[in-house]
Amino acid sequence: MGMAERSAAAGRIRDAEQARDGLRAALKGAGSTLPSLALDGVSLVGDFPRPLVDLGRCPPQLARRLAQAVGKCAP
Numbered sequence: 001m002g003m004a005e006r007s008a009a010a011g012r013i014r015d016a017e018q019a020r021d022g023l024r025a026a027l028k029g030a031g032s033t034l035p036s037l038a039l040d041g042v043s044l045v046g047d048f049p050r051p052l053v054d055l056g057r058c059p060p061q062l063a064r065r066l067a068q069a070v071g072k073c074a075p
Helices: 003-029 060-073
Strands: none
Touching: none
């Protein structure tokens, strides 16, 4: 992998980290936490990583709160 490809890969990973951190901050501001919120390790490997944010597990009451919040934003 050349320097340009490494730079692009690093940029995609940074973007995923920022998305994860933004979601964590927004949830904290709303009084909620996804304890397993992280980047998906499998999606970070290889020459051309396609990073995914892994939302992980949460208790049922948080899943219901998230479903309500998403439902309020749906068209």
